[in-house]
Every structure is written in structure tokens, then in C-alpha cells.
Amino acid sequence: MKVSRKHVFLGTFISSKSPQELEYLHDAAICVDDNGQIAKIDKECKTVELVQNVLLKTLEWTTDEVDIHVAKPGQFYFPGFIDSHVHAPQYPNAGIFGKSTLMDWLETYTFPLESSLKDLAKARRVYTACVRRSLAHGTTTSSYFATLDVAATNLLADLCLSLGQRAFVGRVCMDYHPMCPEYYRDESAQDGLDKTLQTIQHVRGIDPNFSLVSPILTPRFAPTCTTESLKGLASIQREMDLPVQTHVSENDGEIALVAQLFPESSSYTGVYDDCGLLTPRTILAHAVHLSEAEAKLIAQRGSKVSHCPCSNSSLTSGAARVRWMWDRGITVGLGTDMAGGYSPSILEAARQAALVSRHVAMGMKDGDPDRERTKLTVEEVLYLATRGGAAVVGLEGKVGGFEEGMEWDAQLIELASVDDEGGNVSGDGGNVDVFGWETWEERMAKWLYGGDDRNTKEVWVKGRLVHSRR
Amino acid sequence: MKVSRKHVFLGTFISSKSPQELEYLHDAAICVDDNGQIAKIDKECKTVELVQNVLLKTLEWTTDEVDIHVAKPGQFYFPGFIDSHVHAPQYPNAGIFGKSTLMDWLETYTFPLESSLKDLAKARRVYTACVRRSLAHGTTTSSYFATLDVAATNLLADLCLSLGQRAFVGRVCMDYHPMCPEYYRDESAQDGLDKTLQTIQHVRGIDPNFSLVSPILTPRFAPTCTTESLKGLASIQREMDLPVQTHVSENDGEIALVAQLFPESSSYTGVYDDCGLLTPRTILAHAVHLSEAEAKLIAQRGSKVSHCPCSNSSLTSGAARVRWMWDRGITVGLGTDMAGGYSPSILEAARQAALVSRHVAMGMKDGDPDRERTKLTVEEVLYLATRGGAAVVGLEGKVGGFEEGMEWDAQLIELASVDDEGGNVSGDGGNVDVFGWETWEERMAKWLYGGDDRNTKEVWVKGRLVHSRR
Numbered sequence: 001m002k003v004s005r006k007h008v009f010l011g012t013f014i015s016s017k018s019p020q021e022l023e024y025l026h027d028a029a030i031c032v033d034d035n036g037q038i039a040k041i042d043k044e045c046k047t048v049e050l051v052q053n054v055l056l057k058t059l060e061w062t063t064d065e066v067d068i069h070v071a072k073p074g075q076f077y078f079p080g081f082i083d084s085h086v087h088a089p090q091y092p093n094a095g096i097f098g099k100s101t102l103m104d105w106l107e108t109y110t111f112p113l114e115s116s117l118k119d120l121a122k123a124r125r126v127y128t129a130c131v132r133r134s135l136a137h138g139t140t141t142s143s144y145f146a147t148l149d150v151a152a153t154n155l156l157a158d159l160c161l162s163l164g165q166r167a168f169v170g171r172v173c174m175d176y177h178p179m180c181p182e183y184y185r186d187e188s189a190q191d192g193l194d195k196t197l198q199t200i201q202h203v204r205g206i207d208p209n210f211s212l213v214s215p216i217l218t219p220r221f222a223p224t225c226t227t228e229s230l231k232g233l234a235s236i237q238r239e240m241d242l243p244v245q246t247h248v249s250e251n252d253g254e255i256a257l258v259a260q261l262f263p264e265s266s267s268y269t270g271v272y273d274d275c276g277l278l279t280p281r282t283i284l285a286h287a288v289h290l291s292e293a294e295a296k297l298i299a300q301r302g303s304k305v306s307h308c309p310c311s312n313s314s315l316t317s318g319a320a321r322v323r324w325m326w327d328r329g330i331t332v333g334l335g336t337d338m339a340g341g342y343s344p345s346i347l348e349a350a351r352q353a354a355l356v357s358r359h360v361a362m363g364m365k366d367g368d369p370d371r372e373r374t375k376l377t378v379e380e381v382l383y384l385a386t387r388g389g390a391a392v393v394g395l396e397g398k399v400g401g402f403e404e405g406m407e408w409d410a411q412l413i414e415l416a417s418v419d420d421e422g423g424n425v426s427g428d429g430g431n432v433d434v435f436g437w438e439t440w441e442e443r444m445a446k447w448l449y450g451g452d453d454r455n456t457k458e459v460w461v462k463g464r465l466v467h468s469r470r
Numbered sequence: 471m472k473v474s475r476k477h478v479f480l481g482t483f484i485s486s487k488s489p490q491e492l493e494y495l496h497d498a499a500i501c502v503d504d505n506g507q508i509a510k511i512d513k514e515c516k517t518v519e520l521v522q523n524v525l526l527k528t529l530e531w532t533t534d535e536v537d538i539h540v541a542k543p544g545q546f547y548f549p550g551f552i553d554s555h556v557h558a559p560q561y562p563n564a565g566i567f568g569k570s571t572l573m574d575w576l577e578t579y580t581f582p583l584e585s586s587l588k589d590l591a592k593a594r595r596v597y598t599a600c601v602r603r604s605l606a607h608g609t610t611t612s613s614y615f616a617t618l619d620v621a622a623t624n625l626l627a628d629l630c631l632s633l634g635q636r637a638f639v640g641r642v643c644m645d646y647h648p649m650c651p652e653y654y655r656d657e658s659a660q661d662g663l664d665k666t667l668q669t670i671q672h673v674r675g676i677d678p679n680f681s682l683v684s685p686i687l688t689p690r691f692a693p694t695c696t697t698e699s700l701k702g703l704a705s706i707q708r709e710m711d712l713p714v715q716t717h718v719s720e721n722d723g724e725i726a727l728v729a730q731l732f733p734e735s736s737s738y739t740g741v742y743d744d745c746g747l748l749t750p751r752t753i754l755a756h757a758v759h760l761s762e763a764e765a766k767l768i769a770q771r772g773s774k775v776s777h778c779p780c781s782n783s784s785l786t787s788g789a790a791r792v793r794w795m796w797d798r799g800i801t802v803g804l805g806t807d808m809a810g811g812y813s814p815s816i817l818e819a820a821r822q823a824a825l826v827s828r829h830v831a832m833g834m835k836d837g838d839p840d841r842e843r844t845k846l847t848v849e850e851v852l853y854l855a856t857r858g859g860a861a862v863v864g865l866e867g868k869v870g871g872f873e874e875g876m877e878w879d880a881q882l883i884e885l886a887s888v889d890d891e892g893g894n895v896s897g898d899g900g901n902v903d904v905f906g907w908e909t910w911e912e913r914m915a916k917w918l919y920g921g922d923d924r925n926t927k928e929v930w931v932k933g934r935l936v937h938s939r940r
């Protein structure tokens with residue numbers, strides 16, 4: 001998918017160098033070729049004149065094939081966010097969960113809405129609204145659970161491609177009859193596998209190399225799947241080398257149920273491993289209550305975890321231990337988990353990841369040497385939102401940072417400025433008021449804790465402008 | 471303070487009937503007189519014609535002295551929010567706290583900024599931005615901590631009056647030398663009391679009956695105050711019947727320090743009681759780690775608690791137990807506690823109160839009969855944000871609800887609508903997408919969990935329009 005133009009971006013670029021450190025490049029230039037790839041990062045090229053007279057010549061690019069974008073003072077480019085776990089069909093239910101917990105929430109709120117999206121007009125309306133909102137919040141890659149319906153799932157893939165969001169789109173498999181409602185389940189394991197193959201074929205038809213949209217194998221979670229279904233999906237995974245997404249260890253009741261349904265497996269994680277689904281390309285959402293043995297198994301297999309703090313707090317599931325998982329060698333990213341989570345924003349997920357890590361710390365004993373370090377910093381949660389997420393969805397080295405050879409998935413951020421009288425210079429530029437004396441580190445903290453989609457002025461995916469705001 | 475016009479509002483009005491129940495009045499009319507007081511609520515008057523031909527005649531109001539406001543379908547009026555604990559001078563630090571906890575946060579971030587606001591130009595800039603943001607978020611009443619500086623504190627009172635926010639404005643007292651930094655402390659207890667009296671006199675000068683702005687006695691907290699100072703403030707309290715605000719039992723280290731500094735008192739709460747400051751007009755912020763005895767004492771004295779969930783999570787202070795306090799007869803409202811809290815929004819505080827209550831529940835044992843009811847509902851946190859807060863600041867019966875005789879402190883809320891194609895009908899109307907099939911209860915849940923200041927289209931205080939948005 002060629003984009004028609006080359007681009008040079010001039011200004012401030014901020015991205016994660018490591019979980020502990022953000023790198024600030026000021027007065028720099030990033031050159032993006034017509035494949036959406038970063039061709040060059042120049043730390044010395046500070047002006048449009050230098051771009052035109054020096055930089056373009058080095059690249060052998062001509063002025064007329066390049067658009068030059070100059071960020072205003074105070075604005076900065078940041079890597080696009082990665083939402084490594086989100087249910088597109090549940091978008092209309094964001095915020096609606098009452099006092100439910102996982103299993104009754106599924107029955108009361110989730111299955112009826114998901115099932116209703118076999119109506120393609122409704123699916124188009126919901127999916128369009130969901131993908132647009134997600135892009136507006138700076139999410140350049142999403143790993144979507146769709147529904148059981150093939151046509152609606154294919155439609156979600158079409159919409160991601162046309163709206164320009166990098167996406168993994170999964171047709172949900174759930175075939176274990178006693179657990180799945182009669183009105184919303186696969187007829188058999190084979191029926192689920194066949195339908196999965198239909199969606200894979202569809203995505204291959206619209207994006208043959210999966211360069212923007214990819215299928216993803218999506219057993220809902222162990223309680224709704226027969227071992228036949230899980231093993232069948234594992235076999236497709238091995239054959240086609242596709243990614244996998246599912247849920248693990250979200251809620252105590254669910255864990256007890258899995259132990260009852262799969263007595264021969266050593267643990268919830270063990271169920272997936274026994275069926276061949278614990279691969280380096282597997283995204284496990286939640287992982288709140290992992291045992292040491294499960295954490296070790298996940299790390300050994302190289303599977304990844306999507307941490308969904310908004311959802312875990314909303315549904316009273318628990319508080320996942322990011323530091324604990326990192327210490328055990330597990331790769332972690334963030335998920336909104338709409339509509340278990342109430343927000344389409346990965347910035348909100350990052351904020352809640354920081355707050356939830358403090359609740360984890362507060363639950364630890366005084367004097368526990370790990371208590372203080374359990375708390376996640378601004379830098380660490382922004383890493384989870386970008387590089388962490390990229391690694392979780394298997395796109396590390398391709399998106400999540402600014403490096404030559406990576407693709408230009410980025411957002412332009414602007415914070416509001418307070419004038420001398422205490423008014424707002426920037427009009428309705430969101431809630432983050434910058435007084436002017438703040439360090440860049442402080443501005444990042446203010447953005448994390450007070451920012452929203454109003455601060456995201458432009459969103460780019462693979463060199464294409466997919467969202468902009470006045 | 472007369473406002474020049476009478477008003478009739480037509481549309482949907484939603485307010486807390488009790489902590490458990492929101493009352494929905496559809497197609498109703500609320501009449502507000504030129505003192506900003508609700509003169510009549512008419513549940514049958516559904517049209518402008520009926521207002522003009524029937525309602526106004528009943529009230530003996532003429533058409534030309536009345537403005538009639540008709541809410542659009544889907545919009546609703548909600549009582550203005552009450553922020554029962556907020557530090558105006560710390561506004562620029564919202565979101566900036568690193569990994570600090572209470573005591574090092576005060577030293578590192580808070581005292582230097584507060585002290586710098588003796589520069590009145592800076593104070594004007596910061597306070598104007600703070601009050602404006604607070605109003606834009608629908609906060610019609612704030613209980614402000616200012617700084618030690620008399621002139622800057624008086625300026626905050628002036629600004630609240632001119633911008634139209636109902637406010638309690640407290641000049642901060644801190645005179646205990648070893649605990650207060652040399653650059654930011656009262657010279658003596660008497661110095662602090664004298665300066666407090668100066669601010670009281672100033673407020674009396676600008677608003678003689680404290681009808682919009684009131685002084686509030688503000689010992690920072692026990693560790694920064696001598697008993698002489700605390701007792702002196704108690705004596706002013708008795709003499710002038712003024713409200714009091716301070717902090718209690720926020721953080722473990724602080725509690726240990728208080729025990730060490732006040733060995734003769736039975737508890738942290740006991741320190742205030744021993745000095746005569748535990749009155750029915752006293753607002754105690756935080757109250758995270760209260761003992762049973764302290765809760766009993768607070769309930770007996772009729773003192774109130776401002777729950778500040780954003781702050782408590784950010785500073786790793788703990789998770790306050792709202793249900794537990796309610797069960798013990800304590801009146802509770804919400805505080806943003808900027809900049810311990812990262813947001814000026816009471817809607818955000820309400821959202822976090824719901825989430826934090828789930829963390830409290832998750833910390834309880836399985837099978838604990840109180841576990842489930844510990845979780846706060848949408849209705850309960852919206853009650854805390856309005857009626858609860860009104861009771862905490864001593865304005866119950868005056869603001870926080872819609873009743874004849876109460877004052878018109880209200881906000882007009884509008885949620886965004888999704889069109890048939892999945893686009894947004896309302897332009898940049900915030901993040902809450904309404905698809906049209908949601909019940910009113912579901913809309914309230916979506917507003918609580920996804921709403922922001924963009925949904926607050928108008929804000930009224932005492933019958934005066936103090937903020938509007940396109």
C-alpha cells in the first residue's frame with residue numbers, strides 16, 4: 001500500500017528509549033518515504049531551509065515529492081498508541097457494567113450486544129464509531145475481538161483498512177455449549193474453525209501481505225471453548241504462523257471454573273499450553289492472578305500479556321502486577337478492553353496502570369523491599385502504551401518508537417497554554433494547562449494525568465494521515 | 471447579590487433523591503427567581519406556551535422579566551458539583567508528583583509553588599486558570615485552601631466572586647517551626663491567627679453575608695500547627711461560627727508523626743478534638759486510615775469527610791472506605807484535592823471513587839458479607855458529588871439538588887450522538903457516544919465513566935450563567 005507522498009517532520013520527537021527513559025529529540029527532522037517507513041532521522045537539521053538544501057539531497061528526494069511539516073513550539077510527536085486488547089462490538093456499552101463481575105457481565109451486557117451485530121447496518125455503525133474514536137485517541141494499532149459473525153468480522157477488517165488503522169481482527173470462537181448461550185455460539189468446533197478460515201481468507205483478499213490488517217486467531221477464553229476447538233486453532237496457528245489472542249486468569253470465579261472444566265491441566269495457563277496455543281505470537285489479556293508456575297510457563301513460551309487496568313478495576317477482577325510480570329521476563333503492553341474497560345483511550349489505560357500499580361503497592365506489607373518499585377512511573381506506563389504494546393502484538397522493531405527503518409505510526413500532541421491573565425491561549429485545547437515554566441518531563445506527566453483526545457492533533461499510520469483535529 | 475433576570479428552565483432534570491436513587495424529571499419546568507432561588511418546580515408544564523400562559527401567571531411573573539431556556543432532546547440539567555477539598559495554588563502541579571508520597575511531595579512540589587504565589591501577578595494567573603477550569607467542569611462550589619499569603623488569599627476570594635463560583639476560601643495556617651520550611655511558615659501562632667482575621671475581614675468586605683464567598687478556617691494539618699494555633703482557630707470558630715477545613719489520617723507516615731508530636735492525644739482525630747476543632751462545620755480531608763474510635767468520634771461531633779480518591783491513589787496514601795464511613799454515620803463528599811489529585815474534575819473524582827471502592831472490596835476476604843456492598847454504584851458516587859458534598863460544606867438544603875427553596879446551582883449536560891453511519895452528530899461533543907437505544911440509567915453510567923468538561927454546556931451558580939460552551 002503505497003502512500004502517494006514523502007514527508008519530512010520537523011520539531012520535537014519524544015519516544016521510549018527503555019521502560020525507564022524517554023528520549024527527547026528537539027529541533028530534529030524525521031524523513032518518511034512513500035512506503036510510510038522512516039528513511040532518516042536527522043538530529044541536526046533544524047530548519048525548512050536545511051531540509052530543502054541539505055537533507056533532501058542526501059536522500060536524493062526532490063522538493064516536489066515531499067511534504068514538509070513543521071510542529072509548532074510546544075507541540076511534539078509521540079509514537080502512536082497500541083491497544084493490545086479491545087472488543088470492538090462492545091463499544092456502545094463503554095461505561096455500562098453496573099456492579100457486575102466477569103461472568104454475569106458477559107451474560108447481562110456483552111453476549112446480547114455482540115450477538116446483535118449480525119445486523120450488518122448496526123455492525124457498520126458501531127465499528128465505524130469505535131475505530132474512529134480509537135484513532136482520535138492516538139491509537140494507531142488495535143488488536144480487536146470482533147464477534148462470531150463472519151460477515152460482520154470481515155466488515156470490521158474492511159473498515160480498519162479504509163479508515164487507516166493498523167489492526168488485528170479476530171473472529172471469536174466459542175463452541176462449548178453449556179457455557180455459551182444458545183443464541184450466540186458456534187454449532188461445533190469445526191463450524192468455528194471453518195468460519196475462522198473464512199475471515200482469514202477475506203483479510204488476505206483485502207491486504208495480501210497483512211501489511212496493515214491481519215487476521216488473529218481468537219478463542220474467546222477457555223470456559224467457552226472445547227479442547228477440539230482450541231487444538232484446531234493451534235493447528236491453524238502452526239500452519240499459517242498467525243497471531244492468537246485470548247483471555248487468561250482475569251477473575252477468581254473464572255479461574256475456579258477453568259479448573260473444574262479442565263481437571264487434567266495444571267493451571268488456567270496450562271490449558272492453553274496443553275492445546276498448543278501458548279506461542280510467542282499469543283496475546284493473553286489480563287493475567288491478574290497468575291501463579292509463579294504460570295508466569296514461568298508464559299515467559300518460557302514467549303507469550304505476551306495485555307494489561308487492562310480500567311477493566312480490571314471496573315469489573316472488580318483484581319489488580320495485575322506489572323512489575324512482578326516484568327521481573328519474571330514477561331512482555332507486557334496495555335489494553336483498553338472496552339467495554340470491560342470504560343474508555344477507548346490508551347492514555348487513560350496508561351494513567352490507570354500507574355494508579356493500579358500504586359494499589360498493588362498498598363496491598364504489600366510495609367517494609368517489603370519490592371513495595372516502592374512496584375509503583376510504575378510516567379516513563380514506564382508510556383513505554384507500556386507504545387513499545388510494550390508493539391512487542392505484545394509482534395510489531396516490535398516496526399512501530400512503537402522512532403527509529404530508521406520503523407514505520408511512521410505517530411501522533412502530534414499539543415498541550416494548552418495559559419496566558420498572562422490565566423485564560424487559555426489555545427481555545428479548547430483540552431485540560432492540560434501549561435504555564436511555561438514546566439520541564440519537558442513535567443509536561444509529559446501533565447499530559448499523562450490530564451490529557452485526552454483534544455491534545456492529539458494529528459494521527460499518522462504508515463505515513464498516512466488518518467485523523468486530524470483543528 | 472441580585473441577578474437581573476428571572477429564569478424558567480424546561481427539559482429533563484436529574485438529581486439525587488437519595489444515595490441509592492436518582493430522580494428523573496422529564497418535560498418539567500424549574501422557575502428561578504431573581505435571587506437565584508428555585509421558586510417553583512412544575513412537573514406538568516411541558517411547553518413554552520404553558521409557561522407563558524399558565525405558569526408565569528401563577529407566579530405573578532411577567533413575560534418580559536423572564537428568560538425561558540429550553541433544553542434540547544437528550545440534554546439534561548444536573549446539580550452543580552461540589553469540590554469539598556481543593557488547593558487552588560497547586561493547580562499548575564496537577565499531574566506532577568513522581569513517585570512521591572505525602573511528606574516528600576509537600577517538600578518537593580507543594581511548598582515551593584505555594585510560597586511563590588506571594589507574587590500577586592502569578593497568583594492572579596494561577597487562580598484565574600484554576601477557578602475557570604473548575605467552573606468549566608461543572609463545579610459550582612469549591613472549598614479552597616489558598617496559601618499563607620493574605621493578599622493572594624484575598625485575591626482568590628475576589629476572583630471567585632467575580633467569576634461567580636460559590637467558594638470557601640481559606641488562608642492556610644502553619645506555624646510549627648521544625649515541620650514548616652523556613653521560607654514558608656507563620657512567624658508565630660498569633661501571626662497566623664492575625665492573618666486569618668485579615669482574610670475574614672476582607673471577605674466580609676466583598677460579600678457581607680457570605681452569600682457566595684465565605685472565609686474558612688484552615689489549619690493545614692496537625693503536623694504543621696502548634697496547639698496554640700489550633701486552639702486559637704477553635705476560639706475564632708466558636709466566636710464567629712465559621713467553617714473549618716484540614717486534613718486527617720491521609721498517610722501512614724503522617725499518622726505516626728502526629729502520634730509522636732501529640733503524645734497526649736488519643737489519636738490523629740483526637741488532636742483536633744482536644745483543641746476544639748472537631749465541630750459540625752469541620753471538613754476533614756482524606757480520612758483514609760481512621761480507627762473505629764476515630765470514626766465514632768467524628769460521627770459524634772458531626773464533622774464531615776471529604777473523600778479524595780484521585781489523590782489517595784496518586785500519592786499511594788491508601789484507599790478510603792466510603793461505605794464503612796457511611797455505616798458509621800459520617801457524612802461524606804468528594805474532593806479533587808488538586809494537586810495531590812491530578813484532575814480539577816469532580817466527575818473524575820466520582821469515577822475514581824467508584825473504582826477505588828472496588829479496590830477496597832478486592833482487599834476484603836472472600837465471603838466477607840460486606841465485600842459486595844462496599845462497591846459504590848453510579849448513583850452513589852453522583853450523590854457524593856452533589857448532595858454529599860453540599861452536606862460536607864454545610865450547604866445541604868441550599869445546593870446539591872433541585873427543590874423549591876434551593877438555589878439554582880446547576881449544569882446543563884449534553885452527550886454526543888452517533889449518526890447512522892457511525893459518525894458523530896454533535897461535532898466535538900466529548901467522548902460519550904450515545905447510540906439511541908440506551909436507557910437514561912445507562913446514559914448516566916456512560917456520562918460518569920466517559921464524560922468530561924465537553925459535556926458540560928452551561929454552568930449556573932445562584933441563577934447566574936458563569937460558564938458556557940458553544
